[in-house]
Amino acid sequence: MLTQTIKKIPFYISIFTISLFLFLSIFSYFIIPDKTTNANSINLIIKSKKPGFKKMFFENVSPEYNLKDFFFGSNIQNESYAIDDYEIINDTILKIINYDDANNSMIDEKIIVIKSDSNLHNNVHNIKQFINEKKFIFGTDIYGRDLFSRIILGIRVSLSIGLMAVIISNLIGIILGLLSGYYGGYLDKIIVWIINVFWSIPTLLLVIALSLAIGKGFWQVYIAIGLSIWVDVARLVRGKVISEKNNDYVFSSKVLGYNDFKILFNNILPNILPSILIFSAANFASSILLESGLSFLGIGSQPPTPSWGYMIKENYQYIIFGNSYLIIIPSIFLISLVLSFYYLSNYLASKNN
Numbered sequence: 001m002l003t004q005t006i007k008k009i010p011f012y013i014s015i016f017t018i019s020l021f022l023f024l025s026i027f028s029y030f031i032i033p034d035k036t037t038n039a040n041s042i043n044l045i046i047k048s049k050k051p052g053f054k055k056m057f058f059e060n061v062s063p064e065y066n067l068k069d070f071f072f073g074s075n076i077q078n079e080s081y082a083i084d085d086y087e088i089i090n091d092t093i094l095k096i097i098n099y100d101d102a103n104n105s106m107i108d109e110k111i112i113v114i115k116s117d118s119n120l121h122n123n124v125h126n127i128k129q130f131i132n133e134k135k136f137i138f139g140t141d142i143y144g145r146d147l148f149s150r151i152i153l154g155i156r157v158s159l160s161i162g163l164m165a166v167i168i169s170n171l172i173g174i175i176l177g178l179l180s181g182y183y184g185g186y187l188d189k190i191i192v193w194i195i196n197v198f199w200s201i202p203t204l205l206l207v208i209a210l211s212l213a214i215g216k217g218f219w220q221v222y223i224a225i226g227l228s229i230w231v232d233v234a235r236l237v238r239g240k241v242i243s244e245k246n247n248d249y250v251f252s253s254k255v256l257g258y259n260d261f262k263i264l265f266n267n268i269l270p271n272i273l274p275s276i277l278i279f280s281a282a283n284f285a286s287s288i289l290l291e292s293g294l295s296f297l298g299i300g301s302q303p304p305t306p307s308w309g310y311m312i313k314e315n316y317q318y319i320i321f322g323n324s325y326l327i328i329i330p331s332i333f334l335i336s337l338v339l340s341f342y343y344l345s346n347y348l349a350s351k352n353n
Contacts (some may be wrong), residue, residue, distance in 0.1 A: 025155075035070070037073035047143060052139070058081045062108060170276065176238075178237060216300070233280075
């Protein structure tokens, strides 16, 4: 009993990780500090700051967010200034100051006129309420963006691409596999030839070729990966259908007058569905890795979309320059999600045997 429980620990961890990441992806904008679209608030004054970094900010007017913004982000750029020190000159004018941490010298001084719609009512104390301290849990990237916000949004990018790629690959693979295995003959030979042609091309090269043909972009990655990983699904479904179509329940269905469509989708497909789900979990992990690889090469998700692969591409040179967190943090998240889907696939395979 104890041995069985220990063997299930990776499965439980995988389910917990996937569930947590799914929750974070859905409610990203409720959690992250930067609620702009793609968490793309750039502030070069605080670029490449380490995890746990704190900084005072002056925000003249706080934007109002609607419910849609909490799921898709806001296009409103808040007027925000990073400051080291400030001086209230009068009721409507504020001077903010920034220093060079290395030389302890002033590098920036700005005069801000408080907007009349800020409802300050000529009160100095009300000016102070627009000055607050922010903490950057994962630090900031080379553009001064909040790394925590972009990492969390990266979960949404990876899961959505994995899901759409699996849906596309399953649709193609299942339909071709069912037709090939059930009807056989010349149709089977043609489909098997197509499968062998795609199977002979390395998946990554095929994805790159399709990406270059379709174009760069977020939606193009869905199609490119989906059109590249359907081959294994088609081969699996074809083999399962060949073994299933000679069973008694198929002959009984034919005798009862069911057409081929009902036999395939109402009888055979439900019986081979567990094997398809196992492949889907593995393909989900493969899709996430492929998207990260494409983004690393610069032909996947394009900036400012917060892709983990592109974050690694932007920052891999910093691993030896003291800012290794810029590559380690997205790598940990990527590895955790991919391993979770692989462990899930392995567990489902062991239960199916």
